[in-house]
Amino acid sequence: MRVALNLQDNLLKKVEEISGENVFACYQCGKCSAGCPMVAEMDLLPNQVIRFLQIGAGEAVLEKRTIWLCASCFTCAARCPKGVNLARMMEGVRVTILRQSNADQVTPPEMVKEPLPQIALISALRKFTT
Amino acid sequence: MEIAYFPGCTLKTTAKSFETSALAIAESLGLDIKELPEWTCCGTVYSLAEDDLMKQLGPIRTLARAEGLGYSTLTTLCSMCYNTLVQAKQFVAGDSVRLQKINNFMEEESDYTGTVEIKHFLTLLMELGLDRLKEAVQRDLAGRKIACYYGCLLLRPESASIDDCEQPQILEQLMQALGAEPVFFPYQVECCGSYLTAVKPDIVARRAYRILENARENGAEAIITSCPLCSFNLKDRQKNIKAIYPGFKDIPVYYFTEIMSEALGITKTVENS
Ligand code: SF4
Ligand code: SF4
Numbered sequence: 001m002r003v004a005l006n007l008q009d010n011l012l013k014k015v016e017e018i019s020g021e022n023v024f025a026c027y028q029c030g031k032c033s034a035g036c037p038m039v040a041e042m043d044l045l046p047n048q049v050i051r052f053l054q055i056g057a058g059e060a061v062l063e064k065r066t067i068w069l070c071a072s073c074f075t076c077a078a079r080c081p082k083g084v085n086l087a088r089m090m091e092g093v094r095v096t097i098l099r100q101s102n103a104d105q106v107t108p109p110e111m112v113k114e115p116l117p118q119i120a121l122i123s124a125l126r127k128f129t130t
Numbered sequence: 131m132e133i134a135y136f137p138g139c140t141l142k143t144t145a146k147s148f149e150t151s152a153l154a155i156a157e158s159l160g161l162d163i164k165e166l167p168e169w170t171c172c173g174t175v176y177s178l179a180e181d182d183l184m185k186q187l188g189p190i191r192t193l194a195r196a197e198g199l200g201y202s203t204l205t206t207l208c209s210m211c212y213n214t215l216v217q218a219k220q221f222v223a224g225d226s227v228r229l230q231k232i233n234n235f236m237e238e239e240s241d242y243t244g245t246v247e248i249k250h251f252l253t254l255l256m257e258l259g260l261d262r263l264k265e266a267v268q269r270d271l272a273g274r275k276i277a278c279y280y281g282c283l284l285l286r287p288e289s290a291s292i293d294d295c296e297q298p299q300i301l302e303q304l305m306q307a308l309g310a311e312p313v314f315f316p317y318q319v320e321c322c323g324s325y326l327t328a329v330k331p332d333i334v335a336r337r338a339y340r341i342l343e344n345a346r347e348n349g350a351e352a353i354i355t356s357c358p359l360c361s362f363n364l365k366d367r368q369k370n371i372k373a374i375y376p377g378f379k380d381i382p383v384y385y386f387t388e389i390m391s392e393a394l395g396i397t398k399t400v401e402n403s
Contacts, residue, residue, distance in 0.1 A: 037323070074286035118143060
């Protein structure tokens with residue numbers, strides 16, 4: 001994949017501010033991706049999300065499915081040898097997109113039409129809408 | 131000592147059998163738990179944005195109410211409520227500026243000071259002691275091979291965990307005390323796909339398939355959980371699984387309290403719950 005580097009990447013700053021995490025604490029061991037339950041469905045590995053942010057190519061992360069497929073399960077956070085909470089960074093990227101675009105990523109008509117438990121509906125709306 | 135009970139929205143609807151069985155167990159074991167008279171949604175999933183205090187109001191309001199009524203302990207059944215309340219409590223602990231802002235916003239409540247302790251119902255059972263649970267058994271579950279599924283939010287992040295993050299034992303110990311045979315099941319802590327079920331049911335069905343097949347390969351005849359969302363994904367998504375993997379055979383999924391109330395002789399059988 002070709003990416004344009006932007007060393008004044010303010011996405012990086014925003015994600016750090018929103019997540020309270022240090023993107024550069026990650027040393028790319030890949031343990032997060034090895035244990036991520038959603039990785040088979042993703043188009044970018046979780047550690048690659050961080051890598052792109054580190055090299056100032058955060059833009060490349062924005063169009064990927066990965067950040068919307070993260071289920072906030074905290075497996076990565078519990079296993080990271082560097083104490084990085086990747087789940088928070090995923091949320092940082094999601095929240096940045098939601099705030100900048102001011103557009104919901106899913107609308108109720110697009111949601112599954114069957115009797116879902118409330119916790120499924122409310123969680124999805126909390127994660128995918130502004 | 132009376133303990134406040136926060137049900138959360140799903141326990142009143144799709145997970146009604148979870149609440150009914152748990153309350154019956156609490157009563158029969160002499161646990162004094164009482165539903166909070168006024169409660170609001172906790173937000174279901176913890177907000178990870180440091181700068182968004184609004185999303186912390188739901189869980190903190192519930193804690194403030196419990197505290198205002200003089201409770202020192204609050205219990206939950208739903209894993210998601212448990213996790214959201216614990217992480218919200220941690221979010222304001224030791225940050226008086228944040229706490230002040232949130233309290234200012236909830237003028238109508240008494241100030242939250244951070245004293246109320248949050249304990250999952252499983253923790254309360256463990257505190258009663260396994261011997262006490264064994265004594266209460268009426269119908270031994272001998273021969274029942276059960277896979278104990280924890281999922282995410284009882285165990286992660288570590289600061290919110292009710293047990294060891296990778297090798298939890300609480301549910302297995304509970305099942306053993308009831309005479310059942312917990313099976314070793316490596317997928318016990320693997321996420322089921324959670325709320326993605328509302329937008330990507332196929333992805334969740336593929337996740338659930340792997341979890342259920344792993345339980346079955348290890349000899350389980352049923353699976354237990356404490357999360358209404360895990361329950362939905364593992365149980366109700368079995369119809370989606372069959373559409374993707376036609377050879378898939380159903381496997382029953384229960385709340386741990388359903389199996390437990392059967393053992394304590396409170397309900398006849400979980401089959402028709
Ligand atoms: S486990 Fe931690 S250090 Fe390793 S790649 Fe993932 S975030 Fe980076
Ligand atoms: S929190 Fe997200 S990125 Fe981390 S392991 Fe879970 S699904 Fe994967």
